[in-house]
Amino acid sequence: MKEILAYILVFANVLSMLHLGFYVVGANVYDIKEFKRKKAARQQVEIAPQTKPQPLISIIVPAYNERLGVPRTLDSIRRNTYPKVEVIVVNDGSKDNTAEVVHNYIAKQKEYVTSSHIVRSMRSGRLYRKYTREAAPMLNIKLVSQTNQGKGAALNNAIANYVHGELMMSLDADSLLDRYAIERAVRHFDDPDIIGIAANVRVMGGDNWLALLQRFEHMIGYRSKKFYTLSRSEFIVGGVASTYRTNIVKAAGLYDTDTQTEDIGLSMKLIAHEGNRHKRIEYAADVVAMTEGVQTYKALFKQRYRWKLGCLQNLFKYRALFLNGDDEKYTRRLTVYRIPMAILSELLLMAGPAMLGFIVYLSISRHTPSIILGAYVTITLYTMWTIWPDEYLTNKQKVKMSLQGVCMYLLFYAMDLVQLAAVYRCIRNYKQVTFRAATQSTWTPPARAGIVAR
Numbered sequence: 001m002k003e004i005l006a007y008i009l010v011f012a013n014v015l016s017m018l019h020l021g022f023y024v025v026g027a028n029v030y031d032i033k034e035f036k037r038k039k040a041a042r043q044q045v046e047i048a049p050q051t052k053p054q055p056l057i058s059i060i061v062p063a064y065n066e067r068l069g070v071p072r073t074l075d076s077i078r079r080n081t082y083p084k085v086e087v088i089v090v091n092d093g094s095k096d097n098t099a100e101v102v103h104n105y106i107a108k109q110k111e112y113v114t115s116s117h118i119v120r121s122m123r124s125g126r127l128y129r130k131y132t133r134e135a136a137p138m139l140n141i142k143l144v145s146q147t148n149q150g151k152g153a154a155l156n157n158a159i160a161n162y163v164h165g166e167l168m169m170s171l172d173a174d175s176l177l178d179r180y181a182i183e184r185a186v187r188h189f190d191d192p193d194i195i196g197i198a199a200n201v202r203v204m205g206g207d208n209w210l211a212l213l214q215r216f217e218h219m220i221g222y223r224s225k226k227f228y229t230l231s232r233s234e235f236i237v238g239g240v241a242s243t244y245r246t247n248i249v250k251a252a253g254l255y256d257t258d259t260q261t262e263d264i265g266l267s268m269k270l271i272a273h274e275g276n277r278h279k280r281i282e283y284a285a286d287v288v289a290m291t292e293g294v295q296t297y298k299a300l301f302k303q304r305y306r307w308k309l310g311c312l313q314n315l316f317k318y319r320a321l322f323l324n325g326d327d328e329k330y331t332r333r334l335t336v337y338r339i340p341m342a343i344l345s346e347l348l349l350m351a352g353p354a355m356l357g358f359i360v361y362l363s364i365s366r367h368t369p370s371i372i373l374g375a376y377v378t379i380t381l382y383t384m385w386t387i388w389p390d391e392y393l394t395n396k397q398k399v400k401m402s403l404q405g406v407c408m409y410l411l412f413y414a415m416d417l418v419q420l421a422a423v424y425r426c427i428r429n430y431k432q433v434t435f436r437a438a439t440q441s442t443w444t445p446p447a448r449a450g451i452v453a454r
Helices: 002-047 070-078 098-107 151-161 181-188 209-230 246-252 262-274 297-317 332-365 370-387 395-405 408-428
Strands: 057-063 085-092 112-120 127-135 140-146 167-170 175-177 194-204 242-245 280-292
Touching: 002 209, 002 280, 002 332, 002 370, 057 070, 057 151, 057 181, 070 085, 070 098, 070 175, 085 098, 085 151, 098 140, 140 151, 151 246, 151 262, 167 181, 167 246, 181 194, 181 242, 181 280, 194 209, 194 262, 209 280, 209 297, 209 370, 209 395, 209 408, 242 246, 242 262, 246 262, 262 280, 262 297, 297 332, 297 408, 332 370, 332 408, 370 395, 370 408
Parallel strands: 057 085, 057 167, 085 140, 194 280
Antiparallel strands: 112 127, 167 242, 175 280, 194 242
């Protein structure tokens, strides 16, 4: 038994180190290519300013019980620099006054929107929130109400009946867009081969351990997408500020509504429909959006189970991509590496407690704490390597996150336990994973803190 655990441990460690190496090298190559692309674009504008027409982009905001979040989301759209925008808010049978809040927002749009930031009083030294008024254009907003059918159905209703844009963006009603996010998202579609992009999603607000865990997790996870973009193996696109060509989404048959994660379902559906060799989905690091993390550990367990169930459902649903031999349509990096690794990672996650126990046993029995210390140093260095090259953190924020990062090792194990609980729950509900039992399509968003990005 010890030999089996030792082999599994060696295999898992080698695999993890290879992945870390891929992520580090891939992310840096991505950064270099992006720097060169932006430099070339600036030079082109200086030589010959572009006058090509700007496409209309339709931003769909599905909302269920989002009276607190939706005004902030609409304000963030209004602050954006891109002029040709239409917004469709789909009220999915909310039980609160979401529809009334949106209706009043439309009716009372003014030239200015309210923003806020945290400042410190020079006299008392206390922190307080300062509100300011910023100039913003009037938005073309349409409110659509429907019975509670779920997020996927809300998005489909908007796309099928109300969207007019050549491009469409899905934006959760608890999320905020960076000022230049829409303009940069549209710019990516200058490449005719791109059919969809994933945004750079950040968790905003809070300095408690739960908020920090989610913030670091998002930063590390999204940096790995740079490698997946370079290798043309990306297939997971989250729902926050994801942007697609509208005609491609319609041709593929819109969002699936029979899984728990309609966003992952759409990106996999488009890849299955269009392939990824000649068309592609990529990560857009310069399209920044902020979202609220969950506020309680109970909500975290619930959220991660929904994500895990939805991911496994979509892997099962589009299992034909696994080791698919159609090289004219798909890259081997997707079918032979990325998708099999997504499955293998779940198996390694399940073996995690046994491997961790074996590591602790080896460290104690052989008096070699360097085994655990080596793992801590490796993960901490990788965390630092994620923080310091980040394009959107100030030096002050990087220093603060670096000090926090030295304590994140054990918290990452805590997140593994949350993920492990989600996997075991999915195994228990395997009939939902394999569609032998229906999955509830309606949604219950977690409690909101009403956080404003800072």
